[in-house]
Amino acid sequence: MVDKYAVIGNPIAHSKSPLIHAAFAQQTGQSMSYEAILAPLDGFENTVETLRENGYKGLNVTVPFKFEALKFASAHGKVNSFAARAGASNTLIFNMDAGVIADNTDGVGLVNDITNNIKFDIRHKRVLVLGSGGAAYGILQPLVEAAPDSIVIANRTFAKAEEAANRLAEIVQASNSAILSLPKRFEELDGLQFDLIINSTSAGLTDTALPISDTIFAEGCLAYDMMYGRETPFMAQARRNGAQVADGLGMLVEQAAEAFYLWRGVHPDTKPVMDKIRALAR
Numbered sequence: 001m002v003d004k005y006a007v008i009g010n011p012i013a014h015s016k017s018p019l020i021h022a023a024f025a026q027q028t029g030q031s032m033s034y035e036a037i038l039a040p041l042d043g044f045e046n047t048v049e050t051l052r053e054n055g056y057k058g059l060n061v062t063v064p065f066k067f068e069a070l071k072f073a074s075a076h077g078k079v080n081s082f083a084a085r086a087g088a089s090n091t092l093i094f095n096m097d098a099g100v101i102a103d104n105t106d107g108v109g110l111v112n113d114i115t116n117n118i119k120f121d122i123r124h125k126r127v128l129v130l131g132s133g134g135a136a137y138g139i140l141q142p143l144v145e146a147a148p149d150s151i152v153i154a155n156r157t158f159a160k161a162e163e164a165a166n167r168l169a170e171i172v173q174a175s176n177s178a179i180l181s182l183p184k185r186f187e188e189l190d191g192l193q194f195d196l197i198i199n200s201t202s203a204g205l206t207d208t209a210l211p212i213s214d215t216i217f218a219e220g221c222l223a224y225d226m227m228y229g230r231e232t233p234f235m236a237q238a239r240r241n242g243a244q245v246a247d248g249l250g251m252l253v254e255q256a257a258e259a260f261y262l263w264r265g266v267h268p269d270t271k272p273v274m275d276k277i278r279a280l281a282r
Contacts, residue, residue, distance in 0.1 A: 003032045004055060005263060008047060009062035012036045016277055017060055020256045023276060024268040032057075032264070044068045052094055058263045059092040060256070066090055066104075066134055073102030082107065085141040085171055088134050091259040103262055106135070107142030109255025110198070110226070110248075115146070117250045117274070120196065120222045122146035128194040129153045130186075130210060130234070131201035132164035135226055139200070140164075144171050148196070150180040154212075158185045186211045193218040197238070199225045204232030217241040228252060229281050249281075250274060 007017040013036070021034035039047040044065045051059065061069040066088035073079050073089060077099030083089040089102035114120050127148045129136050132155040143151060151168060155161035165183035172179045184192075190213045197217065203210055204227040214237065217223065223238030228249035235245045253274045261267050 001031070003030075003057045004051075005032060005034045005058050005060075006037045006051065006056060007034075007060040007062060008037045008039050008044070008051075009065060010039055010041055012038045012062070015062065016252065017062075017256060019277065019280070020253055020273055021260060023273045024257065024260045027272070028264070028266045028268050030264050030266065039065065045072055048072060048092070048100075052100075057094055058259075059094075060259055061090050061092060066138075070102050073100045076100040077102070080104075082141055085167075086134075086138040087167070088138060090138070090255065091262060093262055103259075104138050105255040105258035105262070106138035106251070107140065108258050109253075110139050110224075110251045111142040111146050112254040112258075113246075113250030114196070114222070114224065117254075117271070118222065118244075118246055120244075122148050122196060124149050125195035126193065126218070127151045128189070128192075128197045128216065129164075130197065130199045130212070131155060132160040133200065133202075135200040136164055137167060139198070140168050141171050144168070144175055144177055144179060147177070148179060150182070152182045152184055152189075152192070152194070154184040154186050154189055156186060156211075158183060161185065189213055189216050192216060193221075195221055197221060197223045197243070199223070199227070199232070199234045202227075204230065204234065207233055209233040209237065212237070214241050217243040220244075222246065224248070226251060249278060253277065 069089040080103045083102040083104040086104045091103040093101040125148045153164045161183035168181040221243040223243040226248040228247040
């Protein structure tokens with residue numbers, strides 16, 4: 001019998017997840033199907049309930065439903081720590097005994113890509129996260145577990161940066177870590193330098209340059225844009241200033257691999273899948 005999985009979002013036609021999970025299933029010999037499902041903006045819960053009734057074993061969740069996914073699991077099962085810390089879920093597991101289990105694999109995917117694929121050691125580094133939306137919240141706990149010396153969260157408005165930094169401080173305290181966590185406005189970054197800069201904003205979608213100084217890129221800096229498939233203004237600025245640059249394709253594949261493991265109990269080899277998706281994007 002073939003086990004059924006899907007990614008749910010709105011829009012969803014652009015999703016690479018069906019390609020990725022089909023490759024994982026073939027590689028590991030898993031009997032499963034995986035499809036992309038468009039849910040109405042006001043119909044997330046009804047769509048999920050219908051899929052559960054039709055025997056689906058789990059879902060990936062993408063924009064704009066990650067917050068709703070967490071609420072749904074809270075009401076119908078349980079929320080694992082990564083999802084709880086992020087305040088959002090990108091992976092749902094349908095369990096006969098526990099009900100709906102919410103998890104979040106975004107941050108683990110990011111850290112795995114940076115440390116395993118790019119071979120960049122986050123330990124004792126100065127980290128800057130640009131943006132304080134759901135994408136930023138999803139990566140905070142795994143970043144803390146990677147043990148940098150400091151994490152600064154910067155945003156256009158200080159209030160949102162402060163809110164995210166407060167969540168970060170809670171994670172730091174819970175982990176008994178000595179990581180320094182600070183909020184900043186973009187304009188307040190002048191005079192500071194960072195070893196790892198992660199752009200979690202959607203500015204690249206509109207080719208918008210962020211109001212950040214050229215001086216923030218320290219020698220040997222890795223500039224990582226969570227967008228993939230295009231050269232963003234952030235990436236171009238980082239290149240001009242001598243930084244190593246990476247896009248978010250590796251994160252996409254690595255977070256999918258973590259979800260695959262949660263569902264199937266098997267860790268797929270991500271490199272050949274990454275190479276395949278990269279080649280298709282050319």
